[in-house]
Structures are given as C-alpha cells and as structure tokens.
Amino acid sequence: MADKPKVAICWLGSCGGCDEAVVDINEAILDVAGATDIVLWPVAMDFKYHHIEAMEDGEIVLSIINGHVRNSEHEEVAKMLRKKSQLVLAFGACACFGGTPGMANFRTKEDIFNWVYRDAPTVVNPKSNYPQPKSQVSGKELTLPEFYEQVYALNQIIDVDYYLPGCPPPPDLIVNAVTAVLEGKLPPKGSTLAPNKALCDTCPRNKTKPDKIAIKEFKRIHEVEADPDTCFLAQGIICLGPAIRTGCGEACMNINLPCRGCFGPVEGVADSGAKFLSSLASIIDAESEEEVQRAIETVADAAGYAYRFSAPISTLIKKRV
C-alpha cells in the first residue's frame, strides 16, 4: 500500500454524478484501486479531514476534485487538498467551469434566499428564519458553512494542474487521465485531458451539414421533430457543437438532442459562450434589421445556451477580489 501513489477523490459543491462516473468505469475501477492508494473518497470510504491535515505537504500524488465552490467548507477542503497534493485535477464541468449551478451567478445570494426561504409557494416561515452560519437552538450552538455570494470554478480558488471536463466526464477519458498520471505521461501543466477540437469535428452529423448554414429563425427543441441524422444548426436548432470541446462521445447527439456545452471551451478559447454567440450572430440569415430582430427574438435564452455550464468563467462574471 505504502509505495503506491496516494490518490484523493473529493467533491465540493457537487451532485455526486462525477463520483458515479468514476464508478461507471466499472471493471477498470478495480485496476485503478489496485494501482493506487486511495486516501480519500468520501463517496466510498472514511472521510477524515484531519487525516489529510496530518499528511505531509505534497504527500498526495493526485487529487481529483469535482464540484464547484460555493461555501466556506468547499473552500477550506479545496485549499487543504491543494496543499497536500502534487497534482490537482479539476474533474467535471462544475470544477472546471462552475457547471450548471454556476448559472446561479446570474442571481444574487439574497435573491436565492428570499425565494427559497420566504417566497416559494410552499414555504411557511412566520419567524422569517434564514439559515445562519451560527445559530442558537435552545441554548445549543449549531453552525453552518457560510454561503458565498457566487459560484466559483476550482481554479478561481486554488491552482489547478489539469482539467477533465464533462457532465460527467466519460469513462474512457477518466481512464486515460488516471493512466497518464500513473505512468507519468502528462501533457504540460494547465492542459485539458481531452481532445482540442470542437464537437463538430467528431459529430457524425457534420458531414450532413451544408457548406453554408444560414438561419432565419431558431427552433426550440420541443418545437420540431429533429431529424436524427442532420446537423442541428442546419435544422435551425441551437447546438453548441461548433464552440464546445469534443470528447463526450456525442452522448446527446446519440439521443437526438443538441449540445449544451458540458465540455466547455476548446483549446485556446477562454469564453466559449462569447465565441459561440459571435458565430451564432454570423449565421443569422436576415435581409433587414427587422428580420434580424425577429431572428434574435427566437433565441430563447442567450445566457442559458451560451453559459449552461460555464457562467462562473464567463468574461463578465468578475473573478473573486
């Protein structure tokens, strides 16, 4: 055990799907488990913060961290793992870009609290209680982690060595990533352990795409019966394929749904949402200003399409000060 590389798998603000994904590598999980000494995996085994604290700095070879950072506890755990680990792998869309919950950054903490604890139709809150970091209940003190104003991607809180995007990351890339670490065959720091190109590159529908895509009005997924073989954009359905890194195995294409971007920006692009909107505007086929406005009206949710998984790293969401 001792000489096996120590690996930690940990979640922050996460849905647990990323850990499910690790389990979903099925048989391979046993090899990984055999080749490594998993010192921390809350989903699977004893969770001992202070054991980690007791470790030497850098004693852990690799920390695989999933989930975003939204509260003080997340931040503490993240920082602790960074201190103890040689390598940190941001695992899954939440750790890499903030993920779906990152869309909360379009709202304030206050707004969220008011709805959840006051305005939701089923809420009954005569004492107008709001959860507090510290509260007294019949003389006893109960504490809660502090809920931050916004959601952060992992690299906005700690230094990250590698990224493995996806919601969740697919089994083949997980195995590749772990093997790369174990065999010490790692690309330069900061690399994303997935292909560099956009989804169109591997999308089976790319061949059916006409050379000139022009869209007069955008269709929403419930409005049309999408053809299972034709490029979504060619059908007027918004698909982030052109702007989003490939590697997901075209999971959504396979069930006849367009890409929503869980793999984040392609190599060299910081804000895939902005880039995507730029090209989306370009393929609007309009003769007049009115037609432009009409076409744009049919873009039901610019922010929700562009930043479904990446609002916290979007250009306009300010980084932490």
Added chain:
Amino acid sequence: MAKQITINPITRLEGHGKIEIFLDDDGNVDDAYWQVVELRGFERFCIGRPAEEMPRITPNICGVCPTPHNMASTKALDDLYSVEPTPAAKLVRQLHYNAFIIEDHYIHFYFLSAPDFVVGPDAPPAERNILGVISKVGLDIGKQVIDIRKRNREIIKLIGSKPPHPEGGLPGGVPRGITEEEREWIKATADDTVEFAQFTLKLFKDVVLANKKYLDLVLSDAYNLKTYYMGLVDENNKVNLYEGKLRVIDPNGNEYALFDPRDYIDYIGEWVEPWTYVRLTYLRKLGWSGLIEGEGTSIYRVAPLARLNVSDGMATPLAQKEYEEMYNTLGGKPAHHTLAFHWARLIEALQCAEDLQRIANDPLLTSKDLRNMNLKLKQVGVGCVEAARGTLIHHYETDDRGIITKANLIVATQHNAAPICLSVKKAAMGFVKGPEVEEGLLNMVEMAFRAYDPCLACATHCLPGHMPLTVNLRDRSSGEVIRTLERS
C-alpha cells in the same frame, strides 16, 4: 458539563449534511440535529431558462438520482403544454425509469444496507462493507450486482445519454426511441433482473428475518417512528412510481388525503429553520408541529416503506406476494419500523423488474411515434414522480413564450428531513449513553438515517462503502474538543 457530538460529514442531497448530538451533563443524549449544510438555488437560476430545457438542467440537482428529476421535469412539461406522451414515448420513459430505480435500489441495498445485516451491525467496520458482504455470500453475487447495475445503466444511456446526467425528455414524448435489436438485449436484461430481484429478497429473508437478533432490531422501538406517510398510487391504489395520485395516511393507517399532485401546495408546507439549509416539509393543513412523532405530529414520511404503507398492494403479481408477507411479518399496516425501509425497497425493485419485463415485451415499444406535437402552452405545469427516496415534485410557471418565471421543487429527501432528525435523535437516545460512545453504537445511530437512504446515498452508494464517522466530544462552554472518537 454538556458535550456535543458532531458527525460530519454524512450527507449530500444538495451537498453535505451533518449530525449534531448534544449530551446533557449526565452524558445522556439531550438533543440531536441532522443538518443539511448546502444549497445551490436551482429554483432561482432556472428562471429565464426555456421550460423545455429543464429536463436537461434539473438532473444536475443530484447525480445519483438524476433520472427522477429528469422524469419529474419532463412530466411537468407534459402538464405545462397540456399534452399526453404518445403510448410508445410513455413506454420508453417507464423503461428508463424502472431501469433507474432498479440499479439505484440494489446499489443501496448491497453497498449500504447489506453490510449492516449480512455482516452485522456491530461487526468491525473494516469488514462492514461490500467486500465483507461478498466474503459472506460469495463473490459471484458481487459480480452480479455490478452486472445488473451496468446493464440497467446501459438502458438509461440508450434513452437518457449519460446515466449520471440523463438529458432525454420532451413535452409529449421522448427525443429517441428503441430499435428492435435493442429490444432483444433489454428483454434479456429484464429477465435476469427479475430473477436477481427474487434472489435478493430470499437473501434478505434468510439473513435478516431468520436471525432473531436482527429481527428484534428491526422491530425495536429505537427504530420505530410514528408519522404520516405519503406516496403515489394508481387508480387501484396500487404502488406506482411513475404516475398517479398522491395518497396520505395517518399514523393509524387511515386515509388522510388523496389528491392530484397539481394540488400539492394545499397539502404540503415547507418549514424553515435557521440551523439547516433544507426546508422541512409537513402537512400544511395540520400546521407545523415541530419535531415530534405520534399524536399531534404533522410530519410525514416518504420513500419505499411509505409507498407501501399508503397503497393497497403492489401492481405486479410477484411483488404482491412479497408485500403480503412483509406486512404479515411486521404485524399489519402501517409499518412504522424505520429499518423496514430496506425490505420495502427490495419489494419495489421486484415490481420494477416485473414492469421492465412487461415493457420489454410490448410490441409498441419500438414504434417510431415518439412525439405528440399537439402542444398547448398553459403556463403552469406540475410534474410528480416517486423517486427512489420518495415523492419528487417539480412545479414550473412560464410566460407566454414558455420561459420559466417561477420554479418550485420539492425534493424527496426534504420530506424525510424532519423524520430523519427524529429517528437520529431516537436512535441516539436509544444507544448513546455518555461520552464513552462505542463505535458499533454510533453505527446504530447511523443506521437510523441510512434506512431512509437520504440522498447521502448519493454519498454512500459505492465501493468499500462504510459510513465515515467522526465524533467530537466538545466542552459545551468552550467548544474545545475533549476527545475524538472515530471509527476506522
């Protein structure tokens, strides 16, 4: 000098949870709280999103039980657009749903519950995990569990893309159907699953019921909690996880309410406490009773045992037999035995497996008629399913373009939040006497909430799989840790 025991972390529905046990000066349990320490505010940032995207967004609420969110959301869209899914589409959805419940229930049983019973509640924790289970009952069972999970997740993948984050589901239908060649291996999977389900029940009865010590534990008062119960039933009041009416029975088993999930607001209230991020649900018309059981309580429970308690039986023949046997053993309905959740869970899994079989053999399954395009937006939609962990409700309101303006979600574990607090307190009082807590006893406490499979399941579904647990004994006044007791 009072002490405080902290069990942290234990759970994750929207994140972590922890248990605080307070000891009075004599070292007896004074009070216990189960806290949910995280919030992500989905209800809020869903505003402005197009409704049809919700089945793709809400599964991110929980990656361990994403399918119910995806399904509740999809059904909310049916309601929002006042449309019925085509018969084929409905079959595909139910196929997806059964496959999910099956793999979820078995993972919970084998990885989380079985260690307690098969290996023993007070056995050394190093053995009290799936490996321990395997060494007791044989390796091939471990393999079978993995195999059944894998194959049922293949079905989810087919329909929902990524099992931890399924995205399929559209108002009035599904984006993708099933082909004849896919039907073949789905059939095979269904048959094997039914067999496996029966085997598992037999295993449970052999190791638990046959063992007086365990049976007593199941029936003991520490694990008994008298509350209301809620769950979906079909038109014959049989268990149905995909659709139906919500039925509520009182602690004595009488029907308290039977209502369309659309009316949930009239029946369900959510109480806010400053010490937890989760909202505690209760029966609104009865008013918030606080954390009490029995007479005068307004707290209800959901999830497998609740579903069986509120129904008049199972919807499939094999499961029905098991249903009858369970209540005979527990001494009639309703059963308040918290640990019986495990048993109920296995009976449900059998019903899902039988239903999987029915669907796999239905000629309609492979029909290409997957979308009912006759959409009429009515700007309000409620979708309700029985998630593995209990009733799940998605309620959306939109503008005239179908853009979400309001979203209210009641997540399974919320219903059980208050009961869990009570069960934990009760178990703690039953087993924790003084600061010198023994590890095995802590596990007894743990078993109390593990039975609910609170979406900590999210946390504990998995490999070696025993509960992490650290107990801090703190001086109440100074808060400083006097002694740390931990299991390993």
Added chain:
Amino acid sequence: MSDFEPKLVCFSCNFGWGYLTGGNGLNSQIKNWIPVACSGKIDTTHILDAFKAGADGVLILGCPEGDCHFQDGNFEAKKRVYLLHKLLEDYGIEKDRLKIELSVDPEGKRITQVVKEMGESIGKLGPVKKI
C-alpha cells in the same frame, strides 16, 4: 454619481470615419478610440472584454447601411450587437451601454460629438452594476 466619469470604448470603421484626418487630430480628442478596418471584424469577445476591463459603455461606428467596403460587415456588427443586448440583460448590464451607429464622417466632424453624447447617456446610467 456627480463626479462619475464614464469610460467609453469606441470602435470605428476606417472606411466611414475619419479617414481624411489621418487619425492624428482625433486620437487626442477621443479616449479609448479603436479604429478598425471593418466593424464586421469586431468580435463579441472584444466587446465583453471591454466591459470586463472596466468600460461603462461600448460604441461601434460603422459605415452607412449598404455602404460597407466589405459588402455587409456593418450589418454583421449589428447582428452581433443585437444578440449581445440579449445577453447583457442577463448580466444586468443595460443595453444602452452597447450602441452601434451606421453613418459616415470622413473629416471626423461628428465623431467627437457622437462619442460625447454616448458618454452623457452613460453618465446618467452610472457605473456598471456588478452582479
């Protein structure tokens, strides 16, 4: 708010604006002036980056409708601006902070005025609210 001095970034198409001035004269008069070969090459990223960098407004000056040297670059810019308006609202940034004007001003007679007016209207809005 009174002492608030709005920061305005101004892109202008060389084929329509100030090409007779050689730039020299205007450079001093217009702060944060970025002449470009065609308004159509202004990427959404450029615009969002401007706001991120602290701009309170972005003004794009293109050639008159139908007069683009590159056929329809000014129209491209318009499409982009209108789509961005939709996005900016989600960030709580008023759409008035991003304006596009299609006109022609070779001697740079009007450009300073246009910039001034936009500056004033942004002055009324105040600094960008952080979300």
Added chain:
Amino acid sequence: MWKTESIGSARVEDAVKQFLPPCQIRCPINEDIQRTNVLISLLPDDPDSAKEGIIQIGDYLYEKNPFFTVCGYICGLCENDCNYTTKGGAIKRRLLKRFLSDTFTPYLVQKKPLDVKKDKGKVAVIGAGPGGLMAAYELSKRGYTVTVFDSSNKLGGAARYIPKYRLPEQVMDAVVDNLVRIAGIDVKLGVKVGEGGLDLQQLRDDGYKAFFVATGTPYARPLTFGTAEVEGQELDGVMYGLTLLWEVNQGNIPADYYKGKKVIVIGGGNVAFDVARTARRLGGDVTIVCLEIMDKASKDAIPADEEELVGAREEGLTIITSRGVRGITKVDGKLKLDCPLCTSVFDERGFNPQIECADCIDLEGDVILPTIGQMTDRDFLQNEALLNEVGRLQADPLTLQSKVEDVFVGGDVRRIGFLADAMGEGVEAAESIDRYLSGIDLKRGRVKECEPYDAPYRRAYRDEPKHKWVPADRRINFDMFEEGFTLEEAIEEGRRCITCGPCISCKACVSVGIQDDLPVVEVNEDLCSGCRMCVYVCNYEAAQVKEVDGKIVSWTDDLKCKSCGMCVAACPSGARQLVGDKTEGRIKEIYAAL
C-alpha cells in the same frame, strides 16, 4: 486629406496567374480600375479639398494610361464586363474618369516631364494615333528616343474623327500635346513615311533601330454591291462620312451646312451614327440606311451602340434597316438611292449579305454620306514588304512583330478595334521593341491568363445612376450633350463599386493608410472542427471547407480573401487568425489602460 502612395506595400502586385476584377481584365491597358474607384469613393465631399486627391488619382492612372482623360469620354469597354451589370447596372467607370478629367485636364500643362535618361537608342513610330503615341510614351519611359511621324497635321489619328459633342477638342489637345511634352517625344507631322523617298530603310540609315507601324485606316471604304463598286459614288453631293467628320473637327465646315438638305447616311456602325448626328447638327434632315436590323439579339443586329440609337432617335433621325444600296443616280438635281431588301447579313462565313432584288425602294436626298468602314494604306505596307503571299499584313498576335524583324505593327492597321485596343497594342509593341533591342526573348512570360472574379455576395445591390443628357431640342450643336458627374455623384458611384478584385491588385486601403498592410487569414487545422461558420459569413467565397483524411476542415483562398476578418469573428474555436493585423494589439493596450 489623405495622400495615396503607390510604392512599397501600397504597390499593386502583379501575378502571372491571378484573379482580377473582370473590368481590369477587359481593359486593354489593364488600368487599376478597382483601386482608383475606391480612391474616388474616399474623396472629401468638399470640391476644393477633393482637388488634391483627384490629381493624385490622375497621376497614378497617368502612369499606365496617359489617355485616361480621353477614355473618360469615349471608352466604356470595362463596363461591358462589370459584375454589376446584372445586379443593377455596370459601374459608370467612363464617367468616373471623365469626372477626374474635369480637374486633371487643366492640370496637365503643369505636369512635370518624365525624368528619364534617353540612352537606349532611337525608335521610330509611324502614325500618331492612340496606338502610336502609347508606344512612344512607353518607349520613352524606358529610355528610348522616340520620333513619331504622321502624315496629318494633328496628333491623335483616328481619335480626331470623334465628334466634339462626344469628345471636347481641348481634352484631346491637352492629352496629346502634353503627352509628347511630358514623354519628350519628337514629333514629325505632315510627314508621310513611304513618300518622297522617306521609307523605313532611310530611317534605318538615320539610326532608327526599330519601328512601330501604327498607320491605322486612313481611307474610307467605298460602297460595294456584291463584288462590284456601286455606281455613282463620284457624283457631286456624295461624300464619305469619314471626310465629313475630319473636316468638321478641322473647323472647315460652316454651321447650317446642311440646312434644309435631305441627308442620307449609309452604314450602321458607330461611325455612321457619328456622321449622321453630325450632319443633323449641321441642320440636315438625316436618314440612316443600313443592312442590319434593330433587334440587338439577332445575329444581324445593327452594330452601333444602344446609346447611339437612342440618341439618334431623340434627335429626330430616321433609320431604315434591312436595305442595301445597289446604285446612286442623279435625277434633276436630286440624288436617288436604289435600295433592295437585305434578308440576311451574316452567316457562318461572316459578312455575306443576301439581297432580295425584287423588293426594292428608292430613297431621295441632297447629300449621301457612305460610312461603311475604313481601309489601310496598302501601298505603304506593300512597299515595306509587310504583306504575306495572300496579301495580308502579317504580324505575330502576341509580339506584333512583322515579317521584317525590326518592324512591329499594331492598332487599326492590324485589326480594326476600339481606341483602347490600339493603345493596348501600342503598349505591347513597346514591350516587344524593348525586348528586341535588349536581345531578350520576345515571348517568354508574356502570356497572362487572368480569371475574372465573380461579384461578392451582399444583401442589396444598388441601381446605376440615370444618364443625364441635354434634351434633344437643346443639343443640336457641338457642345457635349452628356453631363458628367458632380463630386458627390462620383463619390457615390465609387462607393457602388463592389471591389470584386483581389486585394493584392488593388491595395487602395493600404495606399491611403487605412490599413498598414494586408493582413492574412490563417487557419489552424489543429483547432478547426469544420463547423463551417466561416463559410457562410465570407462574402467572397474565400473561406471554404475541404476534407482531410475523413475530417472536414476549413481553409482560405488567399487570392479571394479581402482580410476583412469577418470569418475570424465568426470562428467559434479560435482557429482563424488575422496575421499582421495590428488591431488586436491596439485593443489590448487600450483595455489595459482602462
């Protein structure tokens, strides 16, 4: 005001095989049409400040085409091939140049002579028409001492036949007079080579190393019927149209010369119409008779331009089509034309009229002006042994070299064409003579294949401006009847040009400093996913996709690319970059300072 540069990066590049705008390909002297259109569109709207720019543009055009001010009145060849023709009307290039001429013509006298050392030997040019003068100009620029001989007393050759209401005399005078001054060309007028013992051999003896024979077609072609010459062409009252045009331009014909006279012009070409409309301006009641028919679509269509037909009708001329002339007689003082029906003019063998003599009409008039074409001076060509065994003038079509190696021939004498065609041959001849005298292969690398560009895509194309003619009743005189562009109109029309051509053959933007140089679009194939966003946004079909081992990737056709950067803005994966574009840097600076 900008200053347009034509050196360094602002110099247009010339590729052996390249795309060009169709207008430039059509132009026999390959004028930089697109570049100068763009420059015009960038003129200030205030006339005084515009002057400077106009002269810069003029000076630039002058380098290639010292006749551009004249072309501005009479040449619209490029417009025939303009991509805009089908989209709303060709760009009015002729009027744009005429607009430049308004300012440039008066300026010509101040234009400095060429600063070249004339040390490359003597060359003689026979014929001071556009072809001859272009050759002389080109050769002078290259350092040759050129002497131009012309039998007439005026420079300009055939251009001197053009009526003043189409080409003002002072414009023509300014061009030719200043051309010889600026280029330092030695001129011998009234000297007919081939007469009085002066022949090419004599000139050789005088030290002339090479010759360009551009003697044009000085003689009018007599009327023929079948093979025979038509009777009665010697009759009093019958005069060749060509003669009339010459004499009128010389000022030898009084106004009202034809007042009250019935004039019949024979011929359907542009010259015939010049003659007819001139006669009309001399007070005559004019009828045109021709073999051809009005239907422009027919193989037998009347050759004169549509504008001529319209103009003539407006001015009250009568046009009688499908009639030949069999004979001219004089019956009690009136001339009588005997005109049989012509059923077909051209067939596979070319000009081969079929006459139906049964159907015949008589026309009566006081004056008959046959204008059916011109002829070369065959005796001269014969004597100089430039004709081949079948009696045809022989010259290599590419090098224009004749049977005699130091003699080159071009212009109408070789093949009758437009003014610009002759000029073009002058340029080619100069090139050949330069190569000949420098001992360089005459042919190598001279064949230029150029592919015309298609019109770029744009949402809306604009219609051409209406032509402005003085109303017929007020233009029966020798003043210009067509009005030119105002500055405002010129700028508008310049803007209308959709600049089909590639940047390297234009660079107007670089020349006035709108861009430092032409940035180049580069595609990083390691990043391009073949999503095709660039393809739609590109208005020039420069952004295209190709398949590379099964994967689709995009690429850019540099010759078609205008470096506008729209594809870069549209590329969602940052695979496209504008290399050499300073904008990005500028943006970073500014943002950093915010």
